[in-house]
Amino acid sequence: MNKKTIPLCLSVILLAGCWDQNPLRKNVVVVAGAFDKINKDNILTTVALRSTRQISGGENETVNSIVSASGHTLRDTRIKIDKKTVGNYSPNKIRVILIGEELARDPITPHLDAYLRDPKLTLSASVVVTKGKAGEIIKLNKYQNKLIGEALTKLLESAETISIIAHENQQTIKNKISDEGKDFVLPYLELKDKDIVFTGVALFHGDRYTGRTLKEEYPELLLLMQNKQHRNTRLMVRSGKEKELKNYISYTSRKSKRDIMITTKGGKPRVTLSFNLTIEINEYNGKSLRSQKDLDELNRIISRRIEKEMDTVIQTLQEANCDALGLGRMMIAHHPETWNKMNWENDYPLINITSRAKVKIINRGLIY
Incomplete structure (x- = not known):
């Protein structure tokens, strides 16, 4: 072997491993999740789990399964949902996080922190406040012929394009919470007769929803x-x-x-x-x-x-x-x-x- 090829061979050998791979086929992917306050000690997590099923002709169809669990923390609810799920519960592809207004009045930092600590989770998921219980929106399963996760993502993208809302995700919110000289606002959604409607933006002070919104x-x-x-x-x-x-x-x-x-x-x-x-x-x-x-x-x-x-x-x-x-x-x-x-x-x-x-x-x- 030529001496010049030895470093190249060693590099190929060292870089060929995939020790941290996480095959999607072994996971049940979460595309949208909702967090609600049950009482002062418990929260409720409701998620849309995406999977596929075989239909006629040997083709596959993408479907959702809606699963809920209550617990003292998000990590607690995540473990309980994992026990109900066929496959590994994988929220690393989550695109939309809904927070019920009652829970949003408490500090939201601990709930975001549960996601920010996991290196495999995306930081680009949009965060939204909802009137009433956020889980009720996830339970729709489908909206305007789209699975709920995709529908919510499209709604947010459309609202950002026409300048109704600005894009906010876990990372941008965390940065603003840490900045004592600036507050932030989040999209405010309502469920009206099974229609998902943007009715304004929720005003935050620090990491708490103030209960006030800007509408019209x-x-x-x-x-x-x-x-x-x-x-x-x-x-x-x-x-x-x-x-x-x-x-x-x-x-x-x-x-x-x-x-x-x-x-x-x-x-x-x-x-x-x-x-x-x-x-x-x-x-x-x-x-x-x-x-x-x-x-x-x-x-x-x-x-x-x-x-x-x-x-x-x-x-x-x-x-x-x-x-x-x-x-x-x-x-x-x-x-x-x-x-x-x-x-x-x-x-x-x-x-x-x-x-x-x-x-x-x-x-x-x-x-x-």
Whole structure:
């Protein structure tokens, strides 16, 4: 043997082993799971286990089995589910984690920690809060002709694409929980007459759900305020005081520029949140916009209305003590002396935050 080939042969021999392989054929894969609080001592885990069965013609069909178990910890419920399962219980492919709102009001860190500690588990699973019991959604088994795990994944991906929610998973949540200058929000799902509906976002303070949500069009607006929106974010605003069809304007945000200015006086911060928005009108039932005067007037009306809606978002965030805009992180970075003198837990809900918006319509539609 040529001496030059000896190192190569040794490398092949050393790298050929698969000591940690985990064949899927021996496992029962979990694609979606739900955690609910039963009482102060017990939680309930409900999972969708994916497997295959043979149908006519020798073909295989993918099916779900819904299994539940209660216990004192997630590890405890996992062991109990494993005892009920034909094959090895394998949650390393889980894609969606649902947390019932009652359990989410307690610290969620211990429940995420059970997954973060296992090196074989994915960290990219989406985390969602549900109204009522999360397990009821998993028990649907199928939704709109898709297995529940796939259906939930598609729903979340669609909501992220159209800027209803931002993507959050176990890793991103863990990072924000560890950051004393920023809070996070999670998608909020409801089961209505067997329909799974996104009704808003759940507001968190630290690692607890505050019990407050942003609903209607406010989740999309929050994304805009966080500077996380997609290019084609679609929003709606009311141009008049009355809730009539003619007063609603649908628009697409094509470009936005956010500026957050924090000043301190007397040891108290003042925040100004400013936006320059370039939009296209999608639906509008008002008067003609052919003249520049009428167009400027509509720019002004939409700007004032967006400011009022941003004020509503800010008020809700402060009432929930949820710093989803990361103002505390900016204070730490740019005003450390003031930050060190403050008790952000108590002071954040009381700080003065002013919102400003300036809208420019670049496309008023074919009719106008």
